[in-house]
Amino acid sequence: METSSLAGCTPLGILWRAGGGKKRIASFKFRITERQSGRLDKPLTLSEKIVYSHLDDPINQEIERGKTYLRLRPDRVAMQDATAQMAMLQFISSGLPRVAVPSTIHCDHLIEAQIGGDKDLARAKEMNKEVYNFLATAAAKYGVGFWKPGSGIIHQIVLENYAYPGVLLIGTDSHTPNGGGLGGVCVGVGGADAVDVMAGIPWELKCPKIIGVKLTGELSGWTSPKDVILKVAGILTVKGGTGAIVEYHGPGVESISCTGMGTICNMGAEIGATTSIFPYNPRMKAYLDKTGREEIAALADDFQDLLVPDKGCEYDQLIEINLNELKPHINGPFTPDLAHPVSEIGAAAEKNDWPLDIRVGLIGSCTNSSYEDMGRSAAVAIQALDHGLKCKSQFTVTPGSEQIRATIERDGYAKILRDIGGLVLANACGPCIGQWDRQDVKKGEKNTIVTSYNRNFTGRNDANPATHAFVTSPEIVTAFAIAGTLKFDPERDLLTGADGKKFKLNPPSADELPSKGFDPGEDTYQHPPKDSKGISVIVSPESNRLQLLEPFDRWNKEDLVDMRVLIKVKGKCTTDHISAAGPWLKFRGHLDNISNNLLIGAVNIENNKVNEVKNYLTNQYGPVPETARAYKKQGISWVVVGDENYGEGSSREHAALEPRHLGGRAIIVKSFARIHETNLKKQGLLPLTFSNPADYDKVQPEDQVSIIGLKEFTPGKPLTCILKHKDGSQDKIMLSHTFNEGQIEWFRAGSALNRMKELQK
Numbered sequence: 231m232e233t234s235s236l237a238g239c240t241p242l243g244i245l246w247r248a249g250g251g252k253k254r255i256a257s258f259k260f261r262i263t264e265r266q267s268g269r270l271d272k273p274l275t276l277s278e279k280i281v282y283s284h285l286d287d288p289i290n291q292e293i294e295r296g297k298t299y300l301r302l303r304p305d306r307v308a309m310q311d312a313t314a315q316m317a318m319l320q321f322i323s324s325g326l327p328r329v330a331v332p333s334t335i336h337c338d339h340l341i342e343a344q345i346g347g348d349k350d351l352a353r354a355k356e357m358n359k360e361v362y363n364f365l366a367t368a369a370a371k372y373g374v375g376f377w378k379p380g381s382g383i384i385h386q387i388v389l390e391n392y393a394y395p396g397v398l399l400i401g402t403d404s405h406t407p408n409g410g411g412l413g414g415v416c417v418g419v420g421g422a423d424a425v426d427v428m429a430g431i432p433w434e435l436k437c438p439k440i441i442g443v444k445l446t447g448e449l450s451g452w453t454s455p456k457d458v459i460l461k462v463a464g465i466l467t468v469k470g471g472t473g474a475i476v477e478y479h480g481p482g483v484e485s486i487s488c489t490g491m492g493t494i495c496n497m498g499a500e501i502g503a504t505t506s507i508f509p510y511n512p513r514m515k516a517y518l519d520k521t522g523r524e525e526i527a528a529l530a531d532d533f534q535d536l537l538v539p540d541k542g543c544e545y546d547q548l549i550e551i552n553l554n555e556l557k558p559h560i561n562g563p564f565t566p567d568l569a570h571p572v573s574e575i576g577a578a579a580e581k582n583d584w585p586l587d588i589r590v591g592l593i594g595s596c597t598n599s600s601y602e603d604m605g606r607s608a609a610v611a612i613q614a615l616d617h618g619l620k621c622k623s624q625f626t627v628t629p630g631s632e633q634i635r636a637t638i639e640r641d642g643y644a645k646i647l648r649d650i651g652g653l654v655l656a657n658a659c660g661p662c663i664g665q666w667d668r669q670d671v672k673k674g675e676k677n678t679i680v681t682s683y684n685r686n687f688t689g690r691n692d693a694n695p696a697t698h699a700f701v702t703s704p705e706i707v708t709a710f711a712i713a714g715t716l717k718f719d720p721e722r723d724l725l726t727g728a729d730g731k732k733f734k735l736n737p738p739s740a741d742e743l744p745s746k747g748f749d750p751g752e753d754t755y756q757h758p759p760k761d762s763k764g765i766s767v768i769v770s771p772e773s774n775r776l777q778l779l780e781p782f783d784r785w786n787k788e789d790l791v792d793m794r795v796l797i798k799v800k801g802k803c804t805t806d807h808i809s810a811a812g813p814w815l816k817f818r819g820h821l822d823n824i825s826n827n828l829l830i831g832a833v834n835i836e837n838n839k840v841n842e843v844k845n846y847l848t849n850q851y852g853p854v855p856e857t858a859r860a861y862k863k864q865g866i867s868w869v870v871v872g873d874e875n876y877g878e879g880s881s882r883e884h885a886a887l888e889p890r891h892l893g894g895r896a897i898i899v900k901s902f903a904r905i906h907e908t909n910l911k912k913q914g915l916l917p918l919t920f921s922n923p924a925d926y927d928k929v930q931p932e933d934q935v936s937i938i939g940l941k942e943f944t945p946g947k948p949l950t951c952i953l954k955h956k957d958g959s960q961d962k963i964m965l966s967h968t969f970n971e972g973q974i975e976w977f978r979a980g981s982a983l984n985r986m987k988e989l990q991k
Contacts, residue, residue, distance in 0.1 A: 273540030275440045276509050277475040280415045284398040286432040295546065296439045296473060299970050301432035304398045306332040307424050310384045310659075311365060312339035312811075313402035313882060315819030317421030318368045319779050320983055321428055322767065325990070327372070330430030334375040334392070335365050336384035340815055341658035343626065344667040347635075351380050351656045360775050361819060364767065369758060371765040372428075376756040382631025382657040385409070385596040388416070389492055390521050390633060395510045395530045395537045400427060404499040404881040404905060405596050405684060410507040411492025412514055413530075413537055415475070417505045418905055420883035422912035422982050429986065434972065436904075438504045439474040441466075442545030445482030447554030451737040452572075452721055454606070455490030456598060456682070456703035458551065459497040460559035464569025465549060469875040471503030472904055474546065478508045479539055482553045487742035488517035489600035496597045497684045500566040502878060502903055510537035513742075520743045558721070562686045562700035563678075565802070572706060576717035584698050584716070585678040589670060591621065591711030592691075593704040594628025594655070595662040598682035601637060601748075603704045604629070605740025608643040610708040610720075611650040613735050618728025621651035622714025623680075624670065628655045628662070636751030637744050650712070661691050664812030668692040680710045685879060687804050689831065693812050705738045776819040781987075782890055782914050784980040790895050790916075791936040792954070796858055796868040797843045798931050800835035803872050804879035805906060807831035809888055811880070818884060825888040829854040829870070836931045844931065855892065862893030871929045872899035877906025886910045890981075896937060898951070898965060900926055911973050914981040921948055921964040928963060932956045937965070943977070945970050 270282070270293070285291045286301040293300070307329075309317050314335045321329070340361065341354040355362065362379060369376035377387055384401065385408035393399065395413030400406065402424050409416030417435070427433050443462060449455065462476070476498050478491070486494070491508040498506035508514075510530050518527035530537055558572040563584060570578050579586050593599075593607055604627075614620070627647050629635035635657050638644045644654055659665060662683040668691075671677050676696045683691070686699035702710075709720040717723075724732040759765075769776045799807075810827045817824035830841040830853065837851075844850070845857045847864060861868050870889065876899040877885060886909035889897065896916035900923045910917040916937065920926055929935070930953075938950040953961040969977070979985040 273543040275442070275477055275543045275545065276537065276539045277415060277438065277440050277477050277507055279536060280396055280398060281438070283396070293437060295437050298437045299434050300437050302398065302435055304331065304400045304427050304433055306392060306397070306399050307334075307427050308384055308388050308392065308399065308401040308406065309333070309335050309421070309424060310339050310403045311335060311337040311361070312815050312818045313421050314365055315361060315776065316821070316883060316887065317402055317424045318365065318372070319819065320421060320425045321372060322368070323779050323983060324425065324429055324986060326429055329373050329428040331427055333428055334377060335369050336377045336381065336387055337362060337365070337379040338381070338383045338658045339663060339665070341379060341656045341660065342665045342667055343655045343660040347654050347656040354656070355379055358816070360773065364769065364776055364819065366756060367765055368767045369756065371762045371767050373758045373762065375758060378754045378756060380632060380657055380752070381754040382629070382634070383596040383599065383659055385496060386599060386630035386634065389489070390631060394518070394523070394526050395514065400424060400433065402881060404879065405496045407498050407503070407505040408492045408496035408596060410495030410505055411488055411490070412517065413508060413510045415505055415507060418499060418881045420881055420886065420905060420909035420912060422883060423908065425983065426986070431986065435504070436473060436968070439546040441471060441474045441476045441503070442548045443476060443478045444480040444548060444550045445478060445553055446480055446550065447482050447552045448485035449553050452558045452705065453553070453556050454558070454703040454705060455486050455493045456497070457556055457559045458553070459494045460561050460569055460702070461551060461556060462549065463497070463501050463561060463567040464559070466501045467567045468500060468565060468878055469502045469901065469903070471498060471501035472875070474503055476501070476503045476506040477539065477545070478506065482551070483508060484511055484513060485553060486513065487602050488513045489602055489742065492600070493597055497566070500684055502875065504904060509539060510534055516743060520748065558703065558706055560680070560700050560702040560706065563698035564686065564688050566684065566686055566701055572702065573719045573722065575700070576715070576719070579716045585676055586716045587678065588623045588680055588710055588714055588716060589677045590624040590626065590679045591707045592626045592628070592661055592679065592681040592683070593707050594626070594630065595659065595681070595683040596630065597684040598704045599628055599630030599634060601634060601744055602740055602742040603682070604634065604638045604643045604647070606705040606738040607708040608646040609738035609740050610705050610712070610735060611646050614712045614725070615646070615649055617725070617733055619712060619725065621711040623711040625650065625652040625711045626655055626661065627652045628660050629657050632657050632751040632754055633748050636749040640749050641744060641746070664691060664693060665815065666692050671697070678716065680707050682707050687802075687806050687879065690806055709735060774820060774823055775816060777821055777823070779821065781984055782980040784984065785914070785940070785978045787941065789936065789938050789940050790867060792934045793895060793936065794846055794861055794866055794868040795929065795931050795933055795935060796861070796870055796894065797829055797832060797854055798835045798871040798929060799873060799876070800833040800838065801873055803832050803876050805877055805882050805885040806879055808877065808885035809882055821887055821891050824884055825891050826855045828858060828888040828892060846932065858892035858894070867893055867895045869896045869898055869935050870894065871926065872897065873926065874900045876902050878903040881905045883909040883912070886913045886915060890915050898929070907968065911969065911976055912982040914977055914979070914984070916967070916977065918949065918965040918967050921966045925963040928961045929953060930955060943969070943974055945974070
């Protein structure tokens with residue numbers, strides 16, 4: 231297994247051993263103390279220290295929170311296998327010989343949960359052989375580290391090996407902020423952003439606002455780190471963190487383990503935050519020490535003042551949470567910001583006619599699969615076993631990494647969880663992302679599942695829109711699985727043992743780190759060779775899994791006129807609605823094939839149906855992708871009209887690539903999620919917002935839409951939109967945008983990748 235001493239990993243400790251540590255720290259300190267020049271003459275948040283220390287041109291960069299675009303130099307890139315396919319295909323198209331920054335690929339998304347860890351892994355290796363071979367050879371060819379299937383979930387691997395205090399890391403997965411649990415600014419992005427960084431091009435990020443969350447008191451009893459973010463999600467909602475970094479601070483921080491901080495940062499993606507972060511503290515030091523990075527911890531100790539917020543720094547918004555008063559929470563169904571105390575969920579379920587009977591409890595995922603998480607779950611399970619009980623619900627366990635799997639096997643946690651009725655799955659994402667061959671319910675059958683995952687959108691886990699998914703901590707999931715009902719409150723209610731006697735579960739406790747150290751398990755890392763000249767990357771033209779990319783067409787220097795409305799979306803439209811995961815993951819490397827899932831989960835406001843829109847060439851209703859292809863074949867451009875926070879959820883850039891590939895030109899909505907808006911810009915689309923949100927109601931599905939003023943397209947200047955209605959009348963509305971000059975050049979070139987090639991000439 232890779233450790234932080236291997237090439238392709240550049241934490242401060244490596245630089246220190248290589249003789250560059252003092253120089254790097256000096257540079258870090260110089261940049262963040264630029265306040266001496268008068269430009270930043272104020273106390274800085276931790277987020278500002280790290281972000282500004284990675285500016286490409288710190289002297290000339292304009293810095294204004296929420297306004298200016300920063301040009302940054304991230305330290306490294308991490309990619310999961312589903313998004314890495316398109317990222318590497320784009321990198322190959324760039325013509326560059328080798329990545330410019332340390333980068334890794336992690337095989338975690340293509341393993342379907344079916345019958346158990348070993349067999350599911352073997353099946354995935356066989357089914358995805360072509361894709362894994364492509365990723366392994368492309369990684370070796372272009373200097374990228376490769377974590378083989380079975381290694382574990384990308385975010386757990388990053389935390390164990392690559393994250394460190396002060397790092398700026400980007401990852402092609404929305405839950406990359408998990409690394410904030412080790413004091414880094416770790417940001418989820420689309421594949422095109424990753425390609426820019428791997429190509430040595432500065433990465434653009436709108437200067438984030440900073441939301442402070444002050445923690446006081448201490449966690450205790452059944453309350454866990456997960457409850458902090460479940461509470462915050464209830465306060466901020468799914469879009470309350472958009473454009474902001476959430477920075478946790480205060481005396482309550484030190485009652486949370488390092489992996490617990492990772493849990494909180496991980497699920498910050500569900501409030502739309504750019505990322506989340508904790509200040510350096512002794513719990514991070516302990517984790518670094520246990521994972522073989524003692525020198526990095528020592529270096530962080532020496533410069534701790536740089537790795538915490540300055541006293542008196544200002545936040546754009548401040549939330550205070552007293553951990554002494556925080557109760558266990560459970561959020562859902564269908565959205566991760568619908569927060570309930572566990573003590574009230576039974577009553578809420580009865581009131582709203584949510585199924586009380588819990589069919590399946592699922593623990594693990596990138597959010598909650600640490601050694602401490604497994605230990606606390608086992609501490610609940612063993613109490614039930616001592617009273618002769620097993621789970622009433624089905625129960626699954628997903629270790630976060632090979633290191634976690636091997637360690638919980640050695641220390642007996644895995645056996646306890648199996649004995650209670652648990653099925654230990656492969657070290658992979660599995661049901662959390664819809665990779666679940668679920669057989670116990672039929673599609674459309676109303677049921678409840680409870681998970682320790684991060685996301686619970688409609689159909690997210692099992693493709694069943696009638697599944698009511700709730701998210702909570704792993705220990706609460708375990709208690710619920712034992713009781714089998716949402717009406718159970720472990721803080722108050724009793725269980726009946728096999729002997730008929732009543733008993734109450736004690737609050738769980740477990741070591742946050744293994745006393746015997748971590749067992750690394752199998753070595754699953756492939757190091758890129760120094761000389762890759764003899765390595766060939768082959769993509770067969772006949773493949774239905776992989777497809778080399780063709781450049782998108784350039785803007786024709788004319789306004790976009792008389793475009794059709796492909797679909798006017800009603801309500802929530804996440805990237806799962808735009809480009810479904812689950813069985814579609816196998817086509818993530820083949821743009822044309824995966825485009826057959828475009829918007830098949832979105833609700834058409836015209837008829838309240840999914841995947842049924844009117845084709846105005848035939849006046850017949852049909853699937854969304856089929857209709858888009860028909861328009862493209864006839865040279866007819868089209869737009870999508872959407873509601874608030876369009877594109878929330880996963881970072882998947884396929885949700886931007888697919889509409890571009892099938893002839894889309896603009897996405898017009900009330901508001902965007904950050905990553906998706908950037909992804910659309912990267913692919914040459916126009917992400918536009920109604921200057922007056924009420925104008926959403928003026929757009930009719932049968933309208934023809936024209937966007938006027940593109941020849942004078944400039945930052946800050948709205949575009950004019952003409953809506954031609956079926957009755958011959960017209961409406962003129964204004965559309966806002968967030969394009970800067972460089973991003974407008976992406977649009978003109980047809981995509982960011984096209985623009986990169988232009989600049990290479």
